[in-house]
Amino acid sequence: MTPNFLHLAGRLLATLALLLSSAWAATALWYQVPGPAALKIAAAVLWACFGLAAIALLWRGKAARPLLSYIVGFALLLSWWGTIQPSQNRVWADDVAQQLVAKVDGRMVTMQNVRNFDWRSDTDRTVRWETRQYDLDRIRSVDVALSHWTGPAIAHTLVSFGFDDGRFLTFSIEIRKERGESFSSIGGFFKQFETSLVAADERDILRVRTNVRGEDVYMYRVQLPQAQMRSLFLAYLGEADALVRAPSFYNTLFANCTTIVYELAKRVVPGLPMDYRLLASGYLPDYLYDVGGLAPGFSLEALRTGGRITDRAQAFDKNPGAEDFSQAIRRGMPGVAP
Known part of the structure; x- marks a missing residue:
């Protein structure tokens, strides 16, 4: 395999990972960010833009910094996700x-x-x-x-x-x-x-x-x-x-x-x-x-x-x-x- 092919394959895999993780993160924010619908929408849209910006910079050849920023941001989001615990105390149906x-x-x-x-x-x-x-x-x-x-x-x-x-x-x-x-x-x-x-x-x-x-x-x-x-x-x-x-x-x-x-x-x-x-x-x-x-x-x-x-x-x-x-x-x- 040529170096160019490997480089292209790596970009495609990174793009797929960014797309999937961004879709998951945006949906998670929509369902779990407290507050009105407008705040949930804003959080989901901002994360989607964050992921798309990382993909755009990746294909422009400036991969290292945007990928590192995205990985750090996603790790922080996962840490927040882990704090969401089930409850016994809600106003149940x-x-x-x-x-x-x-x-x-x-x-x-x-x-x-x-x-x-x-x-x-x-x-x-x-x-x-x-x-x-x-x-x-x-x-x-x-x-x-x-x-x-x-x-x-x-x-x-x-x-x-x-x-x-x-x-x-x-x-x-x-x-x-x-x-x-x-x-x-x-x-x-x-x-x-x-x-x-x-x-x-x-x-x-x-x-x-x-x-x-x-x-x-x-x-x-x-x-x-x-x-x-x-x-x-x-x-x-x-x-x-x-x-x-x-x-x-x-x-x-x-x-x-x-x-x-x-x-x-x-x-x-x-x-x-x-x-x-x-x-x-x-x-x-x-x-x-x-x-x-x-x-x-x-x-x-x-x-x-x-x-x-x-x-x-x-x-x-x-x-x-x-x-x-x-x-x-x-x-x-x-x-x-x-």
């Missing part, structure tokens, strides 16, 4: 205002702040936080629900435990949004949200998605021995306890509703393979099917067709007293006994 607190006494679990809202619209609901008791020896089923809110590849993952007395309890890893905040997948990369673990009644947490927000929800019966169901339930309680002791940031890619479920499941079933479908969460059922984790004896298409609970949940509202919500949505679901 109603549906994540309380944190799950659980006490395990042998086989009995007492859970405070189980959510059981009655949703009339996304902004109109009756707020109820309840204290409930569950017997770990009476866990009989685990179901995974995927709530699709933007295309087939993206879904929110919920895990529901069934007990032999007919009760169901659902765990959901969610953003702990502040009052007036809404979800942003980009903001989820930039420390915009803390993580919340919600334990809720299915008539609350599943119905709000199908009947209020218009999401499309699929449910799949997971095959696990009772001892592993119990261990997974306890792993969720451990995660809840960890979040009470020390808050953490939600991350759209690396610490979301599906990747955290995977980390919990690995404690129960060691050796679960990592897979891209854990990131493209809408394809989680394909992954579970391939590792033999879903109800046996059915094709994936049959599991998907029979597991679509959206229509059954919406029909429940037309005659709510005729049947229990959890039983109604499982009618015809593969792997569930009539």
